[in-house]
Structures are given as structure tokens and as C-alpha cells.
Amino acid sequence: xxxxxxxxxxxxxxxxxxxxxxxxxxxxxxxxxxxxxxxxxxxxxxxxxxxxxxxxxxxxxxxxxxxxxxxxxxxxxxxxxxxxxxxxxxxxxxxxxxxxxxxxxxxxxxxxxxxxxxxxxxxxxxxxxxxxxxxxxxxxxxxxxxxxxxxxxxxxxxxxxxxxxxxxxxxxxxxxxxxxxxxxxxxxxxxxxxxxxxxxxxxxxxxxxxxxxxxxxxxxxxxxxxxxxxxxxxxxxxxxxxxxxxxxxxxxxxxxxxxxxxxxxxxxxxxxxxxxxxxxxxxxxxxxxxxxxxxxxxxxxxxxxxxxx
Ligand code: GLU
Numbered sequence: 001x002x003x004x005x006x007x008x009x010x011x012x013x014x015x016x017x018x019x020x021x022x023x024x025x026x027x028x029x030x031x032x033x034x035x036x037x038x039x040x041x042x043x044x045x046x047x048x049x050x051x052x053x054x055x056x057x058x059x060x061x062x063x064x065x066x067x068x069x070x071x072x073x074x075x076x077x078x079x080x081x082x083x084x085x086x087x088x089x090x091x092x093x094x095x096x097x098x099x100x101x102x103x104x105x106x107x108x109x110x111x112x113x114x115x116x117x118x119x120x121x122x123x124x125x126x127x128x129x130x131x132x133x134x135x136x137x138x139x140x141x142x143x144x145x146x147x148x149x150x151x152x153x154x155x156x157x158x159x160x161x162x163x164x165x166x167x168x169x170x171x172x173x174x175x176x177x178x179x180x181x182x183x184x185x186x187x188x189x190x191x192x193x194x195x196x197x198x199x200x201x202x203x204x205x206x207x208x209x210x211x212x213x214x215x216x217x218x219x220x221x222x223x224x225x226x227x228x229x230x231x232x233x234x235x236x237x238x239x240x241x242x243x244x245x246x247x248x249x250x251x252x253x254x255x256x257x258x259x260x261x262x263x264x265x266x267x268x269x270x271x272x273x274x275x276x277x278x279x280x281x282x283x284x285x286x287x288x289x290x291x292x293x294x295x296x297x298x299x300x301x302x303x304x305x306x307x308x309x
Contacts, residue, residue: 003225005037007201009063009070010190012044013056019250019308020205020235020243022066023269027232028203029068029284030291031159040197041073046189048078062252066262067283075197077189084184087192087222088177091147094221097177099143100125101136120173121146145178147218154213159230160297161206166213175214187214195224206231206304207242230293233273236305243308250308273306274299 007028011021032039041060045051060074091097102124126148128136137143149168158164166172177188194202194215209231219226234242235250243250249258255265263281270287271279275296300306 003198003200005032005035005200006040006198007032007037007203008040008042008199010042010044011059013052013059014050015055015245017059017062017252018243018247019269023235023273024205024232025068026284030287031203031230031293032201033288034291038071040199041070042075042193044077046077046183046186066266083192083196084189087188091221096148097145098126099133099137100146101140101143126174142180144176144180146174147177148174149217154216156212156216156229159228159293160300161231168213168217172214187211191215191218194227200227202227203230205234207234233300233303234305235308237308272309
């Protein structure tokens, strides 16, 4: 049985939208709409400290203004602990999940890693004996929980990046699926939600390419289908950094001033990324007519970033 085509917007409500997010969301929308699919909106507010309701509301109203429509949701990850717990239990039946007491920024390691920050866990806590682990559990604060990975290649075909292959043990390492603070980690939540929400198409920034093998591994263990992936280049500032909240010229407010309308913003992003030949206003609907993933994959070959200008 083939599943209906479904994509997703999965913003973390930890800040306002900027041109880089808009580019990735535009690509996600065009990818599924060009083949008759629908979009889900999922608010990834796993991190209670950093997620803010007003950012979620702001992102939704910006998406609406930009014509980046969704057909289902919003679904909030903060409502989904029961589903994550169930998946966690199922994984624990199948593979070794062990407590990790390592102090190095566990919280950061369990959040979506960003481009160029590949962390391979050296396996320190895997080597603890059961009694050592017991003693430390009694004496120390709550541990994080890591899932063991086998020494296996995970291969997938990315619609933009081509054939990708990574070794779980040497390139990913055992990774955190439950954080010290008790929150489930990004990798687990995203896999559970993509399956529950029927997501078949994942289009997102290339900074998350290195998370994909981990997600495919969890999907396989849980018996979930594998979505199709496309990882889009990042928009970067003049200094070559990925755009962030501090790049005020890429914020919605300043872009609205500069380009005059939501269509002006979309049209400019489409122009600098080579999706349309002129810097002219365009809605996502307008871009649909000429959208061609295989042409973009040719045009962006080997490109991991595109300058924001
Ligand atoms: N919530 C993540 C972010 O905004 C995206 C996760 C994903 O697309 O898998 O960076």
C-alpha cells in the first residue's frame, strides 16, 4: 500500500523565522505540493526551557502570511510524551539503552545538532558494569539514556544530495534518546511523530543531514516506514555563518520593509537560490508551476550553502 504524500513544517519555537527557515519551508511545501501531497505543521517544543508559545504563534502567522499553508496540525510535541515513552520501551526491548553520566553538555547533545558539529560519543558509559551504573544512579543526578548502534552502514538516497551513506558506529556513535532532564531527545521524538503523522517527505536544512542515519536506524527498529529525504543548502551571512536570529536583515520585519510584501520575500529567496530567473515578487503557488526538484539538484550539486544577500 502506498501512503499518501505528506510533508511537514517542523519549527522549534525558540525564535523568529528568518530567510533560512523560510527557504527550507518553501522547499518542503513545493516538494509535496508539486506532487499533489499535503502538509502537516508540527511545533517541536520538546525543550521546555527554550520553547515559547509566542514564538510558535509568531511562526504560524508568518507562515500563513507567506502562503506556506498546512493541511493538518498544529501538533505540539509537548503533548506527546506518552507516545515517546511507548517507543522508548519498544526500543529498550530490542537494543541496549544505557545510562550515561557524562557531564559534557548532555542537553546540547540531545538537541538537533547543527551543521559541522558532528559529535561521536566515545562510549565512556557503555563500558560501565551493571553494578557501577547502579552505584552511580544512586549517587548522582539523573543520567541521560543512550541507545547503542551497531557497526553498520546506513544508506539512503537524498533527492538533493544524492546517494548518502554513513557508518552508525564510527560516524554517529551511540546517541541520546532521553535527556538528563527527563525530556525525550529530538531524534526519538521526530521519528515517532513522522510515523504517527504519516510524513512521507522530509525536506529540511543540510545541517540535519547527519541526523538522518540515526533517524533511519530508529525507524527500522520501530518498524516504521522510511520517509523520502531532501536536504537543502543553508543560507549563510556574508561571513559564511548560517543565518540566525541575530542577522536582523534576514528577519521577517526587515525583509517586509525591504521587499514590500510576503511575495517580495518569497520571490527574492527564490531568486538568490536560483529557483526563478528574476528578483520579482512570487507566491509559493506561482513557483509551483516551474518547480523541478531534479533541476535544482543539478544546480545545487555540491553546494552546502548559498549566500544571503
Ligand atoms: N525542529 C528542527 C529545527 O527547527 C527541525 C527538525 C527536522 O526538520 O527534523 O531545527
